[in-house]
Amino acid sequence: MPKAKISALGCYVPPRLLTNFDLEKMVDTSNEWILERTGIVERHIAAPDVATSDMAVEAARVALAQRGIEASDLDALLVCTVTPDMYFPSTACLVQHRLGAKKIWGFDLIAACSSFLYGMGVGAHLVMAGTHKKVLVIGADTMSRIIDYTDRSTCILFGDGAGAMLIEPSEDDNYGLIDFLYEIDGSGGDALKMPAGGSRMPPSHETVDRKLHYVHQDGQAVFKYAVRKMYEACRELLARNNVTGKDLGCLICHQANRRIIQATADRLGMPPEKVIINIDRYGNTTSATLPLATRDALTQGRLKKGDLVVYAAVGAGFTAGASLWRWAY
Numbered sequence: 001m002p003k004a005k006i007s008a009l010g011c012y013v014p015p016r017l018l019t020n021f022d023l024e025k026m027v028d029t030s031n032e033w034i035l036e037r038t039g040i041v042e043r044h045i046a047a048p049d050v051a052t053s054d055m056a057v058e059a060a061r062v063a064l065a066q067r068g069i070e071a072s073d074l075d076a077l078l079v080c081t082v083t084p085d086m087y088f089p090s091t092a093c094l095v096q097h098r099l100g101a102k103k104i105w106g107f108d109l110i111a112a113c114s115s116f117l118y119g120m121g122v123g124a125h126l127v128m129a130g131t132h133k134k135v136l137v138i139g140a141d142t143m144s145r146i147i148d149y150t151d152r153s154t155c156i157l158f159g160d161g162a163g164a165m166l167i168e169p170s171e172d173d174n175y176g177l178i179d180f181l182y183e184i185d186g187s188g189g190d191a192l193k194m195p196a197g198g199s200r201m202p203p204s205h206e207t208v209d210r211k212l213h214y215v216h217q218d219g220q221a222v223f224k225y226a227v228r229k230m231y232e233a234c235r236e237l238l239a240r241n242n243v244t245g246k247d248l249g250c251l252i253c254h255q256a257n258r259r260i261i262q263a264t265a266d267r268l269g270m271p272p273e274k275v276i277i278n279i280d281r282y283g284n285t286t287s288a289t290l291p292l293a294t295r296d297a298l299t300q301g302r303l304k305k306g307d308l309v310v311y312a313a314v315g316a317g318f319t320a321g322a323s324l325w326r327w328a329y
């Protein structure tokens with residue numbers, strides 16, 4: 001079975017910034033509270049005419065250019081998102097058409113904040129099966145479209161953005177995906193959800209009046225699960241591969257709250273320089289956090305060829321997991 005490696009990365013964030021000071025004028029909050037409780041300073045917000053597929057296309061183009069290939073060289077395209085342009089056609093179809101990719105297939109993957117982690121795994125397995133040579137995994141979310149900007153408990157958390165990773169066979173068995181551990185637990189479904197708009201509660205005047213088309217979250221329940229599960233997934237994955245936190249070059253976690261990442265890193269015995277945190281500049285971009293954090297790790301010289309890297313995420317569902325890679329470029 002061929003190994004699957006990440007061979008290129010592209011990211012996009014919309015230019016408009018929403019700072020904590022802007023939010024102070026919108027809801028009853030403060031820069032100090034947001035910074036202390038979440039680590040967020042600012043987030044990027046898409047212009048009204050920009051949708052998830054637009055940001056996905058931008059990120060995809062950067063990744064393709066970095067690798068020096070055309071969209072028509074791709075075999076498959078996955079778009080990880082909880083904010084598709086519309087239910088159907090899938091955002092993958094919209095992106096495929098815009099990129100001009102021919103004779104490929106693809107689909108959208110929904111696993112909330114774990115979407116990109118799961119997408120990386122699915123993409124890698126398409127490659128490892130020997131049936132695909134180039135799979136583009138995109139994580140893109142326009143969270144600002146499903147956030148109630150009068151609800152201070154959620155509106156401070158999220159931002160918009162996109163990232164894309166190209167996954168290819170690795171000529172060298174030492175590089176690429178080593179192992180993964182994913183787990184879903186639907187018993188936590190009520191803790192974080194967008195209640196209306198689906199078949200259970202179709203959109204109506206009433207659902208809009210009751211703001212049920214926005215994100216609803218029991219922050220503490222999600223926080224407790226995330227702190228426990230992110231560590232447990234990493235610990236189990238590392239243990240079964242005889243790797244310790246000290247052996248890792250980099251820990252790249254979903255960026256939902258600085259305290260969740262810090263708690264995971266501390267318990268794994270990871271020194272701060274190996275833990276990638278950029279929630280201060282982007283907030284929680286849901287499916288885009290892992291590629292955005294990878295870009296920072298690379299540009300800051302904190303992720304290098306040959307490094308062991310753990311990706312970890314927890315999200316609505318609940319969804320959770322971690323994957324272990326040896327970085328290939």
Ligand code: ACO
Pocket residue numbers: 028029030033034037038112113114152153154156192218219220222223226256257284286314315316
């Ligand atoms: N500004 C000021 N005060 C606030 C704000 C705010 N923005 N938001 C809440 N508060 C208040 C509350 O009303 C509460 O006041 P009270 O004590 O008078 O009732 C107090 O602050 C404490 O509220 P908590 O909810 O207990 O605050 P907590 O420390 O738990 O932080 C937070 C809230 C940041 C949301 C945290 O719980 C968290 O990060 N949870 C996890 C979020 C997450 O990981 N989501 C998953 C990913 S999203 C996805 O999958 C799509």
